[in-house]
Amino acid sequence: MTLEAELWSDITPIPLDDGPDPLAPIAYDAEYSEAMGYFRAISQKDERSERALQLTEKIIEYNPAHYTIWYYRQQILFSLDKNLYEELDFVKDQIDSNPKNYQLWHHRQVLVEKLMDASRELPFIDEILNDDAKNYHAWTYRQWVIKTFNLWENELDFVNKLLDKDVRNNSAWNQRYFTIFFNPTKPTEEFLTQEIEYVIEKIKMAPNNISPWNYIKGIIAKSNKDIGILEELCKEIENQDIISPHVMGCLVDIHESRARNGSAIDKEEGIKICTLLADKHDTIRKRYWGYRKIILASH
């Protein structure tokens, strides 16, 4: 018996009913097995007590993805009116060792929603992103915190720092878009012009990285600007003898937009670049560039 015997003397653990196939012998970890037996017994009675809370902790240590346990734990916490700040510490420890577990992040969200206090959240998320700057759960949660508690003010600075550290971080580029366009205060025309300048500088640092290209095309489309504003950037990179499929792809976009308005030279030039991409510089996506060629030819 690894659980305190006295505390559990009134409970008869319920053994596992492993479905209709009881053929194979059961020999798994005795401690986990015992804890689950008591869990089945007390959850059936919906017991909300200190010992039940401790039991959930024990099972979670083994298996943090056990979603039924988490829900039960939450009901106990609320019923006993526990100190939820202590629980935040508990979840933090859990997330530190299991940063990609859905249940843990959602549990934290429920707690913070109940506390209506997000003062610990951004520093905590920063820590997690410090270890893995692309953790999807952390980013989703960060967006929820920012929206719910109106913490937009310093977010662009935070994103700037991340992009200074790693210009290839796609999650940070996405967060940039979120920070600018999901903010209840809409960006001014002047801001957007500066923003495009900012991205252009970043692209120059790593022209073969898809993320800022996607981002800049996204904001150009969103703000109804002309993709032609990127031509100078493309030429500048090409003049440095850098061959980048993304630069070439951007030029295809530019030529196509002009071919659509009747420019025969652009149509021809666009087709020429598509052929180069298909045959030489991005052969793995040959069929995609072939498709772009057909579209260009149709203008």
Place this chain on the structure above:
Amino acid sequence: MDTSEKQTRLLVDLHVKYIQSLDTKKDDLEYWLTEHLRLSGVYWGLTALDLLNNVDALKKEDVVKYVVSCQHDNGGFSGHIGHDPHLLYTLYAVQILVIEDALDAVNVDKIVEYVASRQDRDTGAFTGDEWGEIDTRFSYCALSCLSLLKRLDAVNVSKAVEFIMLCKNFDGGFGNSPGAESHAAQIFCCVGALAIVNSLHLVDADLLGWWLCERQLKNGGLNGRPEKLEDVCYSWWVLSTLSILGRLHWINREKLIEFVLTAQDSEGGGIADRPGDMADVFHTLFGLTGLSLLEYPDLKPVDPVYCLPKHVVQRIGLAERYHHKEFQ
């Protein structure tokens, strides 16, 4: 596991044996720690077996009995007996029962009631369970499930579509919630859901198609987001979406086939996330469904919207809800 030898063919018999053996590993703690997703494992294994022309390798009677034992009074299914019901497992249960042609073994009206109860009336989003987590994965689960049960009338479809469209991003992709980064698996869920309710016109197919084929790396494998590692499971999430959009041929077929085949365990069977890693049933299914979409021989065709063998979807009379284009 053998990493030295480069596999050039699909090890059908070994994969069948591997999947059959999964339910006999009860001495491993790991088996019990994954108990909460046992039902998913049955779906992954059974679908893989059907694609391998071996659906009978798991006894129908046992499978159906097990699935039935996971249904709760409220109509939803849990990942295993004694766990809480959840939309994820409710979809897996329905998919298994449809494969086994055994929907009459459960109370379908109760399932419909459960799924419908998970929709938020104001936003159109779906919560996974009572706990309240919202994610576009659950939008797919709900719509796919109801479509298989032919009861889409039970939810507000236009509201559901509205929520999914809020999750569409500047790069043409979709995330798990409004503003969240595009991710190939979330994209499958969103585009699959839109396909089910005849709303593919809302997808920017060229822009998204580009983003998806851009996921192919030099080694032939696909990643799920820019600058991430390749993983066999994206052979499903990325390819299924491209297939739904009629742009599957934008992928280099030969290179991807080679990548998936190299991730096979040539001794124990099964497919891993990438060559050299341990095989598991999740990656085994998504390696096989990927190969099936690439029209690899020896495999039955898979439906890119429902992730079920195509003959199953045809049997229940659901039209092909996607743009079809053969490799040329």
